[in-house]
Each structure stands twice: as C-alpha cells, then as structure tokens.
Amino acid sequence: MSATRIGIIGGTGLGNVLLKEGGESVHVETPFGQPSMDPILANWEGVDVAFIARHGAGNIYHPSNVPYRANIWAMKSVGVRAIVASGATGSLQEPIAPGHLVICDQVIDKTFRRASTFFDEGVVAHVELSEPFCPTLRALLSEAGDGVNHDVHNKGTYICMEGPQFSTRAESLMHRQWGGDVIGMTCMPEAKLAREAELCYAMIALPTDYDCWRPHEGSPGSDALLKEIIGNLNRATEHAIALIRRSLPSIAESNRSCGCGEALTLAVWTDEKVLSREHRERYAPLLQRHWNAKKA
Numbered sequence: 001m002s003a004t005r006i007g008i009i010g011g012t013g014l015g016n017v018l019l020k021e022g023g024e025s026v027h028v029e030t031p032f033g034q035p036s037m038d039p040i041l042a043n044w045e046g047v048d049v050a051f052i053a054r055h056g057a058g059n060i061y062h063p064s065n066v067p068y069r070a071n072i073w074a075m076k077s078v079g080v081r082a083i084v085a086s087g088a089t090g091s092l093q094e095p096i097a098p099g100h101l102v103i104c105d106q107v108i109d110k111t112f113r114r115a116s117t118f119f120d121e122g123v124v125a126h127v128e129l130s131e132p133f134c135p136t137l138r139a140l141l142s143e144a145g146d147g148v149n150h151d152v153h154n155k156g157t158y159i160c161m162e163g164p165q166f167s168t169r170a171e172s173l174m175h176r177q178w179g180g181d182v183i184g185m186t187c188m189p190e191a192k193l194a195r196e197a198e199l200c201y202a203m204i205a206l207p208t209d210y211d212c213w214r215p216h217e218g219s220p221g222s223d224a225l226l227k228e229i230i231g232n233l234n235r236a237t238e239h240a241i242a243l244i245r246r247s248l249p250s251i252a253e254s255n256r257s258c259g260c261g262e263a264l265t266l267a268v269w270t271d272e273k274v275l276s277r278e279h280r281e282r283y284a285p286l287l288q289r290h291w292n293a294k295k296a
C-alpha cells in the first residue's frame with residue numbers, strides 16, 4: 001500500500017479520544033466546503049497519521065450533515081492513501097456483543113439524503129463497489145486483531161441507515177433478515193467516496209448495544225440504559241484504539257496490491273476533451289493520475 005500517511009476517521013467515541021491525542025492541525029480548503037474539522041497530523045507508532053473526528057469537535061454534525069465529501073477530500077489533500085474509520089453501531093446478531101469490534105466486509109446502504117459522489121457535475125464516473133472495503137486493509141486489521149485481548153469479528157455486514165432516529169422493531173427484524181450484522185449511520189457515503197478518491201478504506205464497527213430486535217433483559221430505566229451504552233462505547237473505543245495502533249506499522253509497510261489506488265481507471269466515462277476548464281481544475285486532484293495514465 002505504501003501509505004505515506006494513514007487517515008483515521010473516528011466516529012462517536014473514538015473521535016473524541018483522538019482529539020485529546022494532540023498533534024498539529026492543518027487548515028484544508030476543499031471544493032466541497034469545510035471538513036468536520038481541520039485534520040490533525042500526528043505520529044503514532046512511528047507512522048504518520050491524520051485524524052478527523054467525523055462529527056466535529058464537540059459533536060456538532062449529526063450523521064446526515066457530516067461533510068463526508070470534504071472529509072475524504074481533505075484526507076487525500078494531506079497525503080493519506082489509506083483510511084481506517086470507526087463508528088458506533090447497534091448489534092443485529094447475538095454473537096456480536098456490545099464492546100466487541102467488527103471489521104466489516106459488506107454494506108447495505110439505506111441512506112437517501114446525502115451527497116454520495118464527487119462527480120456530480122461535468123464528469124460521469126461509475127466505480128466498482130462489489131467489495132466496498134479494501135481487502136488488504138481488512139486482512140491487516142484482522143491480523144492485528146489476532147493479537148489483541150478482546151473479541152474481533154473479521155467480517156460483518158453493516159446496514160447504514162439515514163437516522164438520526166433509531167429503527168422501529170419491525171425494521172430491526174427486517175435488517176436481521178437481510179443479513180445485517182451491525183447497524184449504524186455513517187459508513188456511507190464515506191466508503192463510496194474513499195473509493196472514488198482511490199483511497200483504501202476499512203470500517204471498524206463498535207457495537208454499543210443490541211439493536212431493538214432484542215428485548216432488554218429486565219426493565220432498566222433510561223438512565224441505566226444510557227450508562228450501559230456509554231460504558232460499552234468507551235470499552236469498544238479503547239479496543240479500537242489498541243487494534244488501530246497495532247495495525248499501523250504493517251499498514252504503512254504493506255504493498256498496495258489491492259487495486260483501490262486505480263479505482264478510477266475504468267470508471268470515468270467522460271471524454272477529457274469535453275471538460276470545461278472549471279471542471280478540469282476542480283477534478284484534477286482526483287483525475288490527473290487517470291488522465292496521465294491514458295496519455296502514457
């Protein structure tokens with residue numbers, strides 16, 4: 001992968017912890033507005049990393065309003081080649097207990113009011129998404145997961161819902177029938193945009209509780225329930241940080257044989273010659289490699 005810098009996008013929980021880790025923040029302008037926050041550049045385990053807390057400092061963006069395009073663009077701008085993302089989820093399966101980690105391998109995208117492509121004017125591009133997460137990153141995270149002292153599931157289907165409300169019980173039961181393992185609100189369009197930006201991307205889901213398909217044991221009050229969820233999130237966050245730290249050196253050293261870095265090669269349908277100057281400039285950070293390759 002030869003990732004000179006590894007991006008970490010932290011969701012609820014991890015994002016807040018990452019903000020306290022320190023580092024140097026850099027201001028980045030993007031054609032899609034401001035990212036959730038200026039990326040923080042730091043060094044972990046001898047590896048250069050860039051952090052973005054997905055919901056912004058102080059959790060100001062709810063899942064529908066996260067500036068996903070600006071975040072991925074900003075990561076690419078600071079030299080990131082591979083992104084390890086995390087996000088809080090509900091579990092749809094009994095064996096995936098709160099506090100475990102899931103290195104997802106599939107997604108069902110139910111979101112409907114988010115900009116999900118960089119190529120919304122002037123250029124038509126259709127990237128391949130049958131494997132929405134980078135197989136190399138997933139394998140390296142799974143390997144790192146073998147050496148940590150907690151439960152890591154090496155695959156799982158992430159159902160991405162719009163939110164911000166949670167599911168009804170009927171929906172939750174349906175998501176189980178669809179084959180969902182965890183449900184969250186942020187993996188999409190992040191994974192799609194990372195593919196369009198030719199970045200490797202993996203998602204570590206942090207189950208904080210069982211989704212509402214499963215009745216709660218006893219009848220805890222809402223305060224007790226919230227406390228339990230926060231406790232599970234904190235535990236999963238600690239586990240995710242341990243897993244990410246452990247995986248960084250091998251991700252940084254690995255060869256990028258996964259194909260994510262050439263995702264646009266067969267995907268762009270628009271003739272370069274018909275692009276306006278404005279669109280050419282706008283898309284150059286994503287498409288210059290592709291244009292150069294065609295000329296070679």
Ligand SMILES: [Zn+2]
Nearest residue numbers: 134200258260
């Ligand atoms: Zn990859």
